[in-house]
Amino acid sequence: WTWKYFRGILSWGNLRPNPAFTKWWGVKGPRKLLNPVKSSRSHQELHRELMTSCKRGGGVRVESNKPELERVLECRRRDQLIKERKKQEEARRKISPLEAELRKRHQLEQQKDERDKLAAPEFVKVKENLRRTSYAGKEEKQV
Incomplete structure (x- = not known):
């Protein structure tokens, strides 16, 4: 009795083996036929x-097809949604007076920074950008 013999018995047309035989030998029955279309070379x-x-x-968004403006607008919308969610979560939680005061100061500081950025002349902004690129260039040259 060899496995070839048992496989031969199981491969006869639509005949099913005895259930006791399959339990004892652990044989599941005839194999499923392959689809001839899928198995073809073409x-x-x-x-x-x-x-x-x-x-x-593969889980990574391919946004290269979208124009830059569309990507920026999506990013802004996403940021707004995140801010709204944070505000809602903060509203749900109970805030201590100290924490409220710290948040007010932080918001005022952020508003002041934004006003300073908007009030700064354009040449100052360009100069800051040039400094950033020149530092990056020096680091690349050293490496």
């Missing part, structure tokens, strides 16, 4: 070509 090549030509994100 189908496999076509599938491979489609998989390589198709962009698959």
Whole structure:
């Protein structure tokens, strides 16, 4: 008695083996037939070509097709939603007087920084950008 013999018995058409036989030997029955279309060489090549030509994100968003303006607007919308959620969570929690005072000061400081940025002349902003790029260039040269 060999496995080839038992496989031969199980592969006879639609005949099912005795359930006691399958329990004892652990044989599940005849194998499922392969789909001749899927197993054909031309189908496999076509599938491979489609998989390589198709962009698959794999959990990463592919935003290269979108124009820059659209991406910026989406980013702003996302930031606004995040801020609204934070405000709602803060409203739900009980805030101590000390924490409220600290938040007020922090908000005032942020508003002052924003006003300073808007009030600064354009050449100052450009100069800051140039400083940032020149520092990055020096670090790259040293490395």
